[in-house]
Amino acid sequence: MTKPNKNQREIGLLHWFTALFFVLFVTGIVPWLIAGIPPLLSQTLSLLHLVSGIGITGIFATYSFSHFQRTVGFRRASVIFVGGLLFFGFCYLIATGFALAYLGVVARYAWVFDSHNWIALLFSVLLIFHIGHHYFSFPQRRRAAVPSRFVTLDVAIIKPILVALLVAAGASVSLLFLDASIVSEDSQYADLHQQYSDDYGEHPFSPSLTQTASGKFVAQRDIAGSARCIECHQTIGEQWLASAHRHAANDPTYVRNINLLEQNKGISATRYCEGCHAPIALLSGTLTEGGQHGGVSGTVANQEGISCMSCHGMAELTGSEGVASYMFKERSNYLFEHSQIWPLSALNEQAIRLKPQLHSQELRPSVMGTSEYCGTCHTQFMDKSMNNWGWVKMQDELLAWAESKFNKPKDSRFSHPNNKQCQDCHMPMVQGHGMATDADGNIKSHYFVGANVALAKHFGNEKLFELTTEFLQRDKIELTIDPPEDKFAKQSDLFVSSDIRSQQKYPVGMYRGSTTQITLLLSNQGVGHHFPGGTIDLNEAWIDLKVYDGNQKLILTSGDLLEDGSIEQNATVYKEVAIDRYGKEVWRHDLFNMVGRSYVNVIPSGTTDIVEYEVAVPDWATSPLTITATLRFRKFNQRYINWVRQDQHLLSNPIVDIARDSISVPLLKTPSTHQSH
Incomplete structure (x- = not known):
């Protein structure tokens, strides 16, 4: 048995390269051009395309080295130039093909997929041109010396093409049949x-x-x-x-x-x-x-x-x-969706990477x-x-x-x-990794940040706890202390221009021995629903108000926490009190007993709540008074969380200060009530 010479080995490589190229072309062009192709068949063709690409890569490397060695001395610049383009073009196809197999055909790398397809079409055109140009530019006197099987598509090259296509078709049918048998065995459920x-x-x-x-x-x-x-x-x-x-x-x-x-x-x-x-x-x-x-x-x-x-x-x-x-x-099943056998489960994962469109359309x-x-x-x-x-x-x-x-x-x-939808606030775009990233590498945040600082802290998710705290403190609720006006401020009957009047601010001041009204404004400008929202029978938001004189002596307090953790009764609290048919509070969140409410206090989106306090200023107070108001929030009221903890749950219940304002007001002596003449 004679050993094949170098020329014969190169011709054999060319035949199998051509055969696999035909499989690559068919399995690539059919899913790309035919939109209505069944998903499972499309996935099968994509897998065969990948397998054929892996196979042709080894042949291409060997054949290219041998072919360049033999043709490097030819003095046909145009043929060599096109051959060089084909070489680098095929290298690009190999690189992008493996990249897509690893990264997936996703939005972020859409340019890789598009360039892979267009370069493949250009490669096919150039390959036909290269073969034709090589044959017709070959000197007439030398054509007879070149074996016809090397420059023409005769039976020797058609045979491996047919074999490869038949093997590909058989593999497709086998994969689809195997997948159908797995699904039929494992998908029977009762009505x-x-x-x-x-x-x-x-x-x-x-x-x-x-x-x-x-x-x-x-x-x-x-x-x-x-x-x-x-x-x-x-x-x-x-x-x-x-x-x-x-x-x-x-x-x-x-x-x-x-x-x-x-x-x-x-x-x-x-x-x-x-x-x-x-x-x-x-x-x-x-x-x-x-x-x-x-x-x-x-x-x-x-x-x-x-x-x-x-x-x-x-x-x-x-x-x-x-x-x-x-x-x-x-969701629709991909190939071997429920197989537990490693090679088949690996094919399933690869099918999703190569054909994620079905996945994306159904699940989004x-x-x-x-x-x-x-x-x-x-x-x-x-x-x-x-x-x-x-x-x-x-x-x-x-x-x-x-x-x-x-x-x-x-x-x-x-x-x-x-x-603005719910998702715009609670699922903002953030940087991320994975197949769902967009062209800029962003994803929708799946922290679903809201107001539940308790769960984040309980399960030790410090990142989420920080994000939730920052979310609550993002000036969505504005708290403002309206400065008390000096009711004894002097007024003038003299004409004042409108420009000056529009800029006039009444003097701010409070008087010893008098009672003055303090007004707080809480504006819900940034929350897309009521504040607080959600389970407001459990949540607690309240105003913590403190008034100190110049020597830091406390004059007024509201919203203090008692020793047992509950809020004092005179505080302004934003919550709901649900009641049962007997008028008793449904405080354990046993809503199957709820028939109504005895108290609801929330701030609708885009509105302002006005809260007023009476401050009796003692004679001994020193100037100035410092008025501080803080809007505080915790996920659970103390009575409820104590009940939950009886079930041996060491649940955290952190308090977050959402908004705060503070002003300083001078203290004055009350002026005389009569004037001298």
């Missing part, structure tokens, strides 16, 4: 109405308003498994892990309340809360007799809370009533950027099925936003190009 108890009506998830697109249970794997999402979305995942969304089910206050609800009304009633706090438990069908709610430690629902798919699986909204009024839809519905989207869980009511009384409106951040200046038309049914 909801056959297994879920109907204690709260025919609606399958009542009293929650949640629905599923299939009308069946959702497999736990289709709504849980957030750790897998973090593999491609690193920064987003790190932020979510620290967020209140992730801790929505293992929050000690929630655990205490959900246990209380189960004890009083049974596990079916916990569906009311779990549609928002633990969708994994609700949608996978565990909230029925024998099941476990999301407050149970160790369960997947408890560990993930509001998982990635809990929000990204909300395909549409079913209403604006809140209480989880959304429809959940499982247009409604996701609206305030209505957030309102599905941040709006709440209770009806007779829960409180045995009647319909009661509770928190409604959506309506509060709809009536604010941030909703230009003042109606949530319409959109306006200059609206």
Whole structure:
């Protein structure tokens, strides 16, 4: 058996290079040009494109070295020039191809994907030109000496092309068939109405308003498994892990309340809360007799809370009533979506990187950027099925936003190009890493920064605690002490020009032995809803007022904390007091007993609250008086957090000073009430 010579080896490499190039061309051009190609087939072709690219890389390196060695002495500059362009062009295709396989075909690197495609088309054109030009520019007298199989596409080169295309087609069919067999074995679920108890009506998830697109249970794997999402979305995942969304089910206050609800009304009633706090438990069908709610430690629902798919699986909204009024839809499967075998799971991850469009379209519905989207869980009511009384409106951040200046038309049914949505404040753009970054390397923050400093501190998330504190202190609420006017200031009947009058400021002063009114102005100019918002039966915001004389002797105080941590009774507090049917306070957040309110004090968005205090200035006070007012906030009132801590939860409850103002006022003697003549 004779050993093939160098020329024959080069021809063999050329044949297989051409064959793999045809596979690369077909698997690359078909998904690019045909928009309606089935997703699984498109993913399969992309994987074959990658595999073919890996295979052709080794052949290209060997063939290029051999080919350049043989042709370097040719004196046809145009052919050599085009050959050089082809070499560097193919190197660029290899580099960008591997980069896309590693980084993914994402927005930030769209230019890499676009250039890869256009250079591939240009390469194909130049390759045809190079072969044709090489053949026709070859001297006529030397053509006969060159083997025809080297300069023409004869049977010897067509054969490997056909073999490669047939292998590619067979691989595509095999992959699709294997994927179908895995899915069919692992996707059989019972109908909801056959297994879920109907204690709260025919609606399958009542009293929650949640629905599923299939009308069946959702497999736990289709709504849980957030750790897998973090593999491609690193920064987003790190932020979510620290967020209140992730801790929505293992929050000690929630655990205490959900246990209380189960004890009083049974596990079916916990569906009311779990549609928002633990969708994994609700949608996978565990909230029925024998099941476990999301407050149970160790369960997947408890560990993930509001998982990635809990929000990204909300395909549409079913209403604006809140209480989880959304429809959940499982995402479409990529190739080998549920395979546990390493090579197949690796192919699945690679398919997502190469074809993320399906992933992005399904998991980022247009409604996701609206305030209505957030309102599905941040709006709440209770009806007779829960409180045995009647319909009661509770928190409604959506309506509060709809009536604010941030909703230009003042109606949530319409959109306006200059609206500010919930996400604009609570999910600002920040720098990040991962496949979801935009062209500038930014992502939507998934810390969901709001007012819950307690959870951030409890779980040791110092970064989130700092961000939350800074968020609360960002001058969204302005506190101003209106200087008290000197009521004994002298007035003149002489003419004063309008320019001077417009700039006139009345003298500021207070008098010993008199009682003077101090006015505070609290303006909600930066919050897109009422302040405070959310669970205002638990939150506490209050004014801490202090008045000292020149020797730092205390003259007036309001808003002090007592020894037990509660706020003194004469303080101005912003909160809600919910009551039951007997008029007693529902202080444990057992909202299934709530039928109304005895007290509500909030500051609607875009409005100002005026608070007045009477200050009796003693005769012994020295000048000047220093008046200081601070708006303070804590997530939980003391009575409630003491009750939670009885359940052995060492829950933190830090206080944040949101706004502050201080003025100095001179003290004067009261002038004589009569004049001498």
